[in-house]
Amino acid sequence: MNKDRMMRGVGAALKWVFLLTLIAFTLYPVIYALLGSLKSNYELTLGGHLFPEVWKFENYMDAFTRGRFGLYTFNSLMVAGLVSLLSLVTSSMAGYVFARRQFRGKGFIMSLYMAFMFISLGSVTIYPLFVLFSRMKLTKTIIAMALVMTGGQASNVFLVTGFIKSVPKELDEAAFIDGCTPFQVFIIMILPMIRSILAVVLLFSFRSAWNDYITPLIMTIGNAKLRTLTVAVVQLKYSSNAAAEWQIMLAGASIALIPVLILYIFTHKQFISGLLSGAVKA
Amino acid sequence: MVFTIQSKNKAVGMTLAHRKARRRDTARSYAMLAPNLILFLLISVYPVIWALQYMFYRYDGMSAKKFIGLGNFVRVFTRDPQFWQAVLNTFKYAGLKIVFMLPLAFVTALLINNTKRRYAAIQAVIFSPTIMSSAVMALVFYLLFNVYSGEINKLLINIGWIVKPINWLGREMAMTTVLIVAIWGGLGNYMVYFLAGLQQISPEMYESADLDGASALTKMFRITIPLLGPVLKVILMLSLINAFQDMTSIMVLTGGGPFNSTNVMYLYIYNQYYPSSEASSFLPQYGYGAAVSVVAAAIVGVITIAYIQISKKLDDVY
Numbered sequence: 001m002n003k004d005r006m007m008r009g010v011g012a013a014l015k016w017v018f019l020l021t022l023i024a025f026t027l028y029p030v031i032y033a034l035l036g037s038l039k040s041n042y043e044l045t046l047g048g049h050l051f052p053e054v055w056k057f058e059n060y061m062d063a064f065t066r067g068r069f070g071l072y073t074f075n076s077l078m079v080a081g082l083v084s085l086l087s088l089v090t091s092s093m094a095g096y097v098f099a100r101r102q103f104r105g106k107g108f109i110m111s112l113y114m115a116f117m118f119i120s121l122g123s124v125t126i127y128p129l130f131v132l133f134s135r136m137k138l139t140k141t142i143i144a145m146a147l148v149m150t151g152g153q154a155s156n157v158f159l160v161t162g163f164i165k166s167v168p169k170e171l172d173e174a175a176f177i178d179g180c181t182p183f184q185v186f187i188i189m190i191l192p193m194i195r196s197i198l199a200v201v202l203l204f205s206f207r208s209a210w211n212d213y214i215t216p217l218i219m220t221i222g223n224a225k226l227r228t229l230t231v232a233v234v235q236l237k238y239s240s241n242a243a244a245e246w247q248i249m250l251a252g253a254s255i256a257l258i259p260v261l262i263l264y265i266f267t268h269k270q271f272i273s274g275l276l277s278g279a280v281k282a
Numbered sequence: 283m284v285f286t287i288q289s290k291n292k293a294v295g296m297t298l299a300h301r302k303a304r305r306r307d308t309a310r311s312y313a314m315l316a317p318n319l320i321l322f323l324l325i326s327v328y329p330v331i332w333a334l335q336y337m338f339y340r341y342d343g344m345s346a347k348k349f350i351g352l353g354n355f356v357r358v359f360t361r362d363p364q365f366w367q368a369v370l371n372t373f374k375y376a377g378l379k380i381v382f383m384l385p386l387a388f389v390t391a392l393l394i395n396n397t398k399r400r401y402a403a404i405q406a407v408i409f410s411p412t413i414m415s416s417a418v419m420a421l422v423f424y425l426l427f428n429v430y431s432g433e434i435n436k437l438l439i440n441i442g443w444i445v446k447p448i449n450w451l452g453r454e455m456a457m458t459t460v461l462i463v464a465i466w467g468g469l470g471n472y473m474v475y476f477l478a479g480l481q482q483i484s485p486e487m488y489e490s491a492d493l494d495g496a497s498a499l500t501k502m503f504r505i506t507i508p509l510l511g512p513v514l515k516v517i518l519m520l521s522l523i524n525a526f527q528d529m530t531s532i533m534v535l536t537g538g539g540p541f542n543s544t545n546v547m548y549l550y551i552y553n554q555y556y557p558s559s560e561a562s563s564f565l566p567q568y569g570y571g572a573a574v575s576v577v578a579a580a581i582v583g584v585i586t587i588a589y590i591q592i593s594k595k596l597d598d599v600y
Binding site: 101113236253 | 312324328386410578
């Protein structure tokens with residue numbers, strides 16, 4: 001009996017050692033970035049301390065003035081906002097059409113969407129789009145970047161489709177029989193019912209646009225003014241005095257991280273449940 | 283006579299009206315689908331068609347494109363050891379990532395999946411890397427793993443595990459470092475998938491096993507793992523496809539170097555299109571890169587199909 005209790009104690013201890021190690025492993029790089037952004041470059045490269053000895057808030061001032069991070073933050077916000085809006089509008093309507101409407105070509109289109117979720121030609125695909133959009137004079141604005149990032153939204157469309165299928169049909173069918181057009185049914189009946197999944201779509205598309213690196217990197221070649229935060233931060237690595245500017249790199253990294261971290265603190269439940277409802281379909 | 287003609291006309295009219303209504307119905311469906319469908323065709327489909335055409339050309343964006351038939355493919359398969367090195371690296375990377383990450387994610391999910399408490403906060407913390415920019419975090423790791431000024435070496439020396447600093451981004455260790463960062467970024471995602479699978483197993487299974495006096499190990503191998511089978515299959519497939527397509531954090535961390543030791547397929551393709559000083563060529567090779575990307579997509583496709591076939595076979599065995 002006593003041995004049994006001891007075994008359980010050892011088990012619990014091992015479990016917590018494992019979990020705490022994992023938590024430390026997960027959080028350490030983030031804490032390093034956030035606290036490091038408040039150290040001097042000298043202190044950073046000297047290392048050894050978690051907390052700054054002298055709190056250098058002026059690193060952020062430096063990043064915003066010398067590093068033009070105000071502009072990049074604005075760009076990131078605009079792109080992520082535009083992508084979220086476009087995703088929300090287009091994927092909710094498409095999701096409704098796939099879930100509720102019967103029409104010719106639906107099966108074919110849906111399997112096309114499905115196929116393109118798994119096929120990837122990598123960064124090849126951005127080049128023809130860049131050429132196309134620059135002919136349309138759109139690469140001088142963030143619109144081209146936002147359109148490329150929005151893309152086909154296949155995963156968001158299927159998220160909405162799956163959700164609408166789980167909502168009982170009777171209500172919106174009744175409205176349809178009463179003479180509403182499909183669009184009216186969508187606006188009046190469907191939208192209020194699918195708010196929770198639309199919140200997930202909003203979060204997912206905001207996050208992926210805010211965090212994307214390759215697309216804005218390619219789309220802003222030759223146009224540094226349009227760079228987003230991620231591109232601007234990573235470019236610091238390649239600048240000539242990178243070794244002397246760790247504090248600016250970390251301030252930039254923190255500026256890119258803090259908004260999503262704050263968002264995540266309030267919405268982690270939606271992130272996780274959204275991931276699951278997508279995974280169940282797959 | 284008159285009557286029959288009339289009724290016939292009426293019937294024709296009916297079907298016409300009916301057909302018209304149906305056509306209008308279809309048009310309305312397409313009108314609502316259009317914004318998404320147009321974006322999908324433009325952003326997802328058009329570039330693939332473009333690549334399928336340009337893979338037969340030599341084109342650097344400056345001089346006129348030149349049709350060379352299967353020339354690009356001949357080059358991939360006979361004269362491009364660097365690409366095959368990248369393919370090999372991709373297999374190594376994907377294999378090791380999955381082998382280390384999935385068991386870790388599974389164990390974490392098991393420990394968190396407590397029937398009494400859900401440990402929502404721990405789950406949220408371990409999932410959190412998923413919401414951060416992998417490029418930005420790769421830059422942070424790049425500083426952490428710096429040979430002389432990085433905190434990792436400082437820490438390891440301070441606690442006495444090593445005497446000389448480890449060159450984390452050097453030829454020997456770069457792949458390991460890339461893998462550590464990849465596991466950091468991916469673990470939470472797969473832990474949540476495993477948790478979803480575990481929560482589908484009804485607690486009564488365990489209760490009745492407890493009544494039978496089953497040990498923890500028996501429960502694990504007789505209940506948890508078999509019932510997790512279908513979920514595990516999906517998880518393996520997703521992690522396989524994702525691992526083969528990873529490139530962002532590798533690009534920031536090592537740029538594929540040193541000496542191509544961490545160059546993976548999709549990073550190799552990127553460098554064909556946007557050559558940097560780290561890549562071998564300095565002019566973009568749009569035609570050749572398109573051909574390589576089709577080969578890479580085919581490799582991922584073959585692996586996925588092979589995996590599905592194998593897991594079906596295993597189904598028959600069990």
